[in-house]
Every structure is written in structure tokens, then in C-alpha cells.
Amino acid sequence: MKIPAEKIKNLAKEIGFSDCGITNILVEQEVKKFYKNWIENNFNAEMKFLENEFEKRFEPKLVFPKAKSVIVFIINYYYKDYSSEEYKISKYAQGSDYHSVVKDRLRQFSEILKQEYLDFESYEFCDTAPVFEKYFASQAGLGFIGKNRCLISPKFGSWVFIGGIFCNAEIETDSKLDIYCGDCDICIKSCPTGALSSKGLDADKCISYHTIENKNEVPENIRKKITNQLFGCDICQDSCPYNKNPIQTSCVEFLPQEKVYNLDFEELANISNKEFSRLFKNTSLLRAGRKKIIINFENINYNRNK
Ligand code: SF4
Ligand code: SF4
Secondary structure, three states, X not given: OEXXXXXXXXXXXXXXXXEEEEEEOOOOHHHHHHHHHHHHOOOOOOOHHHOOOOHHHXXXXXXXXXXXXXXXXXXXXXXXXXXXXXXXXXXXXXXXXXXXXXXXXHHHHHHHHHHHOOOOOXXXXXXXXXXXXXXXXXXXXXXXXXXXXXXXXXXXXXXXXXXXXXEXXXXXXXOXXXXXXXXXXXXXXXXXXXXXXXOEEOHHHOHHHHHHOOOOOXXXXXXXXXXXXXXXXXXXXXXXXXXXXXXXXXXXXXXXXXXXXXXXXXXXXXOOHHHHHHHOOOEOHHHHOHHHHHHHHHHHHHHHHO
16 A cells, blocks of 8 residues: 555644654664663662563554554654743643644544555554654654764754554665764753763763652762753753744643643642642643652752752
8 A cells, every 4th residue: 555645744733733754664783782781780779660561662664563654753842941040841741742732643643544555554652662752753854863862953952752553564764864973062061960971861860850750869979960950851952043933832732721831749748649730730840740840849959048
């Protein structure tokens, strides 16, 4: 079955994706080697799930045996940062949790195609499967992977979520963009903990990792570098020249929610975990959890009062 690329791209626009590109299912050996080294260097810290299903990340047919093409989508999420200078919430987390928002749109996309192409079969992913999404996005011409390890779209900067579909259709592929970071190393220099290098992002040195994923105590050398990062860290993105003139999102689900950017810490300290889950349902804050956010708050105040 063949589907015209133009049809795919028009449908992506109608559904509300910011951009869409198509690529094949082959993954370059160099990419696999880079990832293998990254894991061997323990740059994934305690995120052991990144070591699982290693081969699947580089072989889409192990995830979806009928895969012939990869359709990749980005949605721009940038909106004015409402979190206070004292307690910063990473911009991606101020609206609704992107996993469900993007996945809903991907499913909608596939359902519409299935109505016209009865044999169309697909597998949707958005940070929900062992898939190297940034790689496929760059192969599909949606941007390039910057030294801050984010996908950078020339139009939307790195303020984008990526979603994709493996499908059994043959579709004309897009070309890679011919833009890179070049000599720029602003993000590497701006990172307060030295987490970025040519070997990739060392999660064990990254404030974002330590304020969200790390379930243990934050090491002292990292903790003392935390100034106002309550959930995540945007420094290496804020400093990137491609992010200087961001385009505001038109996706209402990503508009900042006051309960997230203006957290009531007294309330947080007094509610149960169950109540926290109810209050912050459908937001990324659940990933860290109530206790972690309280600890992050205490760490910021500890440094401030020293
Ligand atoms: S998120 Fe923050 S700590 Fe992590 S690499 Fe970027 S600037 Fe460094
Ligand atoms: S700051 Fe410079 S080096 Fe870093 S991602 Fe942006 S363009 Fe690339």
C-alpha cells in the first residue's frame, strides 16, 4: 500500500501537529554505537529502563513487525513561562502531560487513515516505547539533535514534543536538514553542573534528572548548584540561539496551569499522596511525586539560606 506524503502532511496539519516528516525504518550503526557508549559510561544514571530492550531501539521491526515507514510529528509547546523566578517549573511541564495529549492525536491520525486505507496498520509512540524518537525526527527533516541533546526545529526551537507512528505503508521520505550546532557551544558552557559533553548528557550530573527521576538523595555537588529548579531545568534550552524567538503554542492543552506554576507548598506538605495524585492528574508533576517536590523545595531553600 502506498500513501502520498502530501496526504499525510495535510492530515497532520488538520489534527494540529506543528510539523510532520517521513523517514524509513533504518537506523545508522553510528547512532547505535553512540547510545551503547552512553550506556556503558553510565550516563543514564539510575534510569535502568533506558538499558532495557536495547536492540528494539534500533530495529523498529522488533517493536512493530510490519513497519515500513516512520511518520514523525512535532508539536510546539512553548508558552510564556509563568513559574516564579524563585521556584522554576520546566516549561514542558506547566501544561497537561504531553504523553496523553500527543498519543491521542496520533491515534486520531491513524484512525482517519484507516478509514480510507483499510489495510493500514500502525504503532503509535510518544516516549512510551523503546524508540529513538529524536533520531527519527531528525532523519525526517524536522530538525537536528543539538549539543544539548534536544531536537531543534529551525522554526520552533527545542520547545517541541515528538510523537511518531511505525506503519505498514510505503510513503515518500523526507531529507535530513543540513543545519547543525556548528561551532556554537553555548549550552555546554551554560550548564551549571557540566552535564553536557561530546559524549552526550550525563544524567547523573543533570539537575533535571535529579529533580524528577532520582529517587535517592541528590549528591551534594549537584544539590549546591540548584538555585531555583523545582522541577526540571531549562537552562541549556533557554540559552540556545534557536530558542530566542519562540512561537507560542496553539495547543490549549499545553497552556500553563496555575495549580502547577504557582504551587502551594503549605498545601503540598499537608495533603496525602492520593490527594496529590488527584489534584495533579494529567500533569507531569506526577512523575516526580509529592515527596520529591517537597524535597526539591527544601533543597532550594537550603541553598538560599546558606
Ligand atoms: S537540563 Fe540543566 S543541568 Fe541538565 S544539562 Fe541542561 S543545563 Fe545542564
Ligand atoms: S546552544 Fe548552540 S550548541 Fe547548544 S544546542 Fe543550541 S545551537 Fe547547539
